[in-house]
Amino acid sequence: MSTLAYAVRDSSTMLRRNLRRMQRYPSMTLLLIGMPVVLLLLFVYVFGGTIGAGLGGSSGGRAEYANYITPGILLITIASVAQGTAISVAMDMTEGIIARFRTMAIFRPSVLTGHVLGSMIQAMLAVAVVTGAALLVGFRPTATPVEWLAAIGVVAAITFAVVWFSVACGLVSKSVETASNMPMPLILLPFLGSGFVPTDSMPEAVRWFADYQPFTPVMETLRGLLLGSGIGNSGWLALGWSAAIALVSYLWARKLYSRDPAR
Numbered sequence: 001m002s003t004l005a006y007a008v009r010d011s012s013t014m015l016r017r018n019l020r021r022m023q024r025y026p027s028m029t030l031l032l033i034g035m036p037v038v039l040l041l042l043f044v045y046v047f048g049g050t051i052g053a054g055l056g057g058s059s060g061g062r063a064e065y066a067n068y069i070t071p072g073i074l075l076i077t078i079a080s081v082a083q084g085t086a087i088s089v090a091m092d093m094t095e096g097i098i099a100r101f102r103t104m105a106i107f108r109p110s111v112l113t114g115h116v117l118g119s120m121i122q123a124m125l126a127v128a129v130v131t132g133a134a135l136l137v138g139f140r141p142t143a144t145p146v147e148w149l150a151a152i153g154v155v156a157a158i159t160f161a162v163v164w165f166s167v168a169c170g171l172v173s174k175s176v177e178t179a180s181n182m183p184m185p186l187i188l189l190p191f192l193g194s195g196f197v198p199t200d201s202m203p204e205a206v207r208w209f210a211d212y213q214p215f216t217p218v219m220e221t222l223r224g225l226l227l228g229s230g231i232g233n234s235g236w237l238a239l240g241w242s243a244a245i246a247l248v249s250y251l252w253a254r255k256l257y258s259r260d261p262a263r
Contacts, residue, residue: 007110014114021088022122032084033126036077037133043069043196044137051197066138070131071222072195075215077130078159079186081123082166089115089170090179112167112257119163120156127155141226151225154235157242158218162186164249171256189215194223214241 022029043051044066052065092098092111101111131139143151166183173179190196192209193216199207210216217237224231 010110011113011117014110015117016114018088018114018118019121022118028084029122029126032080032122033077033129035080036073036126036130039076040069040073040130040133040137063138063140066134067140067227068223069196070134070139071219071226072190072193073130073134074127074155074222075158075190075195075219076187077126078123078155078162079183079189081119081126081159082162082186083180083183084122085115085119085163085166086170086173086179086183087176088119089167090173090176093171093173094176108257109254112253115167115170116160116163119166120159123159123163124156127159142228143226147225147228151222154218154221154225154238154242157239157246158215161242161245161249164246164253168249168253168256171253189213190219194219214245217241 044062048062048065052061052063052068089112092115098111101108141148162183165186169182170179173182192206193199193213194210195215199210199216202210217234218241220234221231221238223229224234
């Protein structure tokens with residue numbers, strides 16, 4: 001059997017392992033989906049009438065705000081899944097299963113590949129559910145089928161990058177508790193970007209950070225694709241940030257996973 005065949009076989013086995021873990025702990029998946037949905041309901045129904053009126057647009061009020069914040073809520077969903085990924089990886093590292101895998105005749109990167117693929121599937125399912133919830137509260141995209149496919153591609157790209165980052169966080173953490181806290185800043189980035197209000201309403205220093213942090217071009221790209229407002233150069237910036245984060249995180253995770261197991 002070729003090396004590629006071994007890699008595919010072992011990666012598939014590790015993917016099944018992670019999918020079964022998701023089935024065994026459905027409360028984790030529900031929590032990862034529930035928090036973004038609660039935030040969506042909170043912002044649309046509590047703050048949406050006031051903030052949405054300030055955004056202008058033809059629909060105004062809550063409907064306008066539901067359209068505006070949905071990309072930010074989707075990024076929070078992805079960040080929440082990343083937190084769960086870091087916890088799962090840290091559990092493997094601290095419970096000794098990784099040490100056992102090291103002694104077995106398996107394709108070593110397949111362990112991390114299983115985590116990444118499993119988290120990608122979980123994230124895309126979560127994004128689909130949260131998008132459905134957004135549609136129920138007033139989100140009204142005008143995207144064509146091609147624009148929908150492009151938006152899904154952007155979501156997949158940033159998810160892939162964030163998941164690899166969370167894998168590295170899980171590997172570097174000394175405990176599960178530490179791993180659960182390390183990806184937390186990712187959840188704050190949509191708030192410190194264009195996720196909930198336009199950046200031009202922020203103080204200058206905060207606006208500078210909001211304009212140049214990684215999640216803002218992703219949210220602007222999704223907003224432009226789904227609502228037909230145009231994306232400018234945000235699309236290239238979103239893909240560039242996704243590629244850079246994925247590459248750095250992958251190299252970091254590979255180095256951590258290949259190091260001496262004595263922690």
